Amino acid sequence: LVGDRNSGKSTLLARLHGIDSNQVEKGIALDYSFIDIHSSPEADDDPVSRVNVWQLEGEANHSDLLSFPLNEKTIENLMIVITLDFSQPWTIVQSLNMWLELLQKQVTSFLDSLPEETAKNMKSSLTWDFQQYTEPGSSGHPHAAQKKKRVIDEQALLPLADGVLDHNLGVPIVVVCCKSDMTDTLEKEYAYKEAHFDYIQQYLRRICLKYGATLIYASAKNNKNCDVLLHWIRHSLYGFEFPHKMQLIEKDVILVPAGADSLAKIQVDFENQNLTKDPEESYEDIITLPKRLQVANAISVVPIVVADEDQEFLG
Numbered sequence: 623l624v625g626d627r628n629s630g631k632s633t634l635l636a637r638l639h640g641i642d643s644n645q646v647e648k649g650i651a652l653d654y655s656f657i658d659i660h661s662s663p664e665a666d667d668d669p670v671s672r673v674n675v676w677q678l679e680g681e682a683n684h685s686d687l688l689s690f691p692l693n694e695k696t697i698e699n700l701m702i703v704i705t706l707d708f709s710q711p712w713t714i715v716q717s718l719n720m721w722l723e724l725l726q727k728q729v730t731s732f733l734d735s736l737p738e739e740t741a742k743n744m745k746s747s748l749t750w751d752f753q754q755y756t757e758p759g760s761s762g763h764p765h766a767a768q769k770k771k772r773v774i775d776e777q778a779l780l781p782l783a784d785g786v787l788d789h790n791l792g793v794p795i796v797v798v799c800c801k802s803d804m805t806d807t808l809e810k811e812y813a814y815k816e817a818h819f820d821y822i823q824q825y826l827r828r829i830c831l832k833y834g835a836t837l838i839y840a841s842a843k844n845n846k847n848c849d850v851l852l853h854w855i856r857h858s859l860y861g862f863e864f865p866h867k868m869q870l871i872e873k874d875v876i877l878v879p880a881g882a883d884s885l886a887k888i889q890v891d892f893e894n895q896n897l898t899k900d901p902e903e904s905y906e907d908i909i910t911l912p913k914r915l916q917v918a919n920a921i922s923v924v925p926i927v928v929a930d931e932d933q934e935f936l937g
Contacts, residue, residue, distance in 0.1 A: 623677040624725070625705030626717050630800025631677055633842035634705060638852055652687040653677040659856060673855060682720065688728050697732060698744060701858055703796045703851075708839065709804040711822055712912075715905040718797060718829060722789075729791045744792030746774035751794070751858075752787060752834045753780055755881025758865050785885050787834045794858045794880065795835035797826065798851060802839040802874040812912045817895040819873040824891040825905050831883055839876040847875050854879065 625631050636642065638657055654676055658669035676691035678684055692700070704721050706714040733741040750772075808814040830837045836854055840847040850866050857864035858880075869877040870891065892901055897908050 623675055623703045623705070624721055625800075626707060626713075627679065627681070629705040629707040629717070630798075630842060631679075631705045634798065634800055634840060634848065634851075635675065635677065637842045637845060637848035651679055651681070651684045652690060653679065657852075657855075659860060671860065673859065682724055685724050685728060688725075692728060692732055694736070697736070697793070698740070699859060701794045701796065701855065702729075702791075703798060706797065706799045707801060708799040709801045709807070711808065711818075712906065712909050714799065714822075715825060715829070715909075718826070722795075722829070722833060725795075726789060726791060729793055733792060741792060742776075743773055745790045746776055746779060747772055748790055748792055748794065748834055749779050749782070749787060750774045752881040755879060757867050757882070758863070783885065785828065786831055788832045790834065795830075795833050796851065796854060796858075797830055797835050797837050799826070799837075799839040799876070801841060801843070802846065802876075803841040803844045805874045812914075816873075817897050818909065820891055820895040821897050821908060823870070823873070823876055824888050824895070827878055827883055827888050827891075828885075828901075830878065830880075831885065831888070834880050836880045837876065837878040839874055841874065847877065850875075850877060 623631055623635065635655065639655070654674070656675055657673040659671040659673060660667060660669055674691070674696075676688075678687065702725055704718060704725075706717055708714065733744070805814075805819065808818075826837055829835075836858075838847055838851055838854070840851060842848060853862075853864055853866060856862040864879065866877055866879075868879060868882040869875060889901075
């Protein structure tokens with residue numbers, strides 16, 4: 623679990639634990655906890671398994687600590703969750719790209735140290751899951767027995783389109799936009815329109831598609847989509863059925879499971895917004911820091927006063 627400081631990691635994790643966020647103390651560098659997995663999300667029986675959770679506390683220079691959760695015993699059963707702060711949408715793409723590049727470097731370096739067949743099978747397995755995704759209620763949904771130690775026949779994999787799994791790390795990734803309840807504030811305080819949310823959503827989806835990642839908008843404060851994230855963890859790591867469909871209508875509970883999206887679907891949403899007609903235009907040129915905050919930041923910058931040397935002053 624990684625993300626910038628104050629992006630919402632701790633409160634999100636508290637929801638997954640089913641406890642009050644006030645009971646969670648923020649760590650310093652790398653924190654450990656666990657989530658019990660039951661036979662069903664609502665079950666109150668003994669857990670059937672346990673997910674170990676390693677939380678990197680928002681500092682990229684602590685990334686070397688990822689060597690603790692990233693090892694030979696965990697790599698084939700690993701999931702990466704990246705949290706973004708949706709209360710500041712002008713920062714989220716830069717943040718996401720930074721964490722993805724950092725994680726790609728870490729994971730790729732480790733994969734290179736594994737037996738070639740192991741690394742190749744991890745990547746094939748991720749591609750297989752991506753291509754085999756079906757909406758709830760459809761046939762072919764994977765079960766727990768199918769998710770255990772699989773050897774994927776590469777000949778069974780379909781060719782991938784450009785922009786799809788360009789960066790296959792062999793590890794499932796989930797991108798969580800925390801504080802999605804801030805959409806109302808963005809509308810009232812910064813005059814955000816539907817076009818802004820459509821643009822942000824489609825841009826994030828393009829990035830996620832390149833990594834085969836799942837995209838979830840969640841609010842720990844209002845307890846929205848936190849259960850969806852837990853269901854996806856159960857599905858991705860254990861093969862339990864995932865009961866939620868792709869959701870692109872309600873802007874604070876967006877859900878795009880890995881394998882459900884395509885460039886064609888994204889293009890439709892891109893064409894629905896009127897902020898730009900150039901899909902290659904820089905995100906930061908479209909979703910800019912609000913002028914009010916630009917002024918506030920300028921005012922808060924206090925010039926540094928440098929004292930003259932004593933002799934120079936007296937002279």
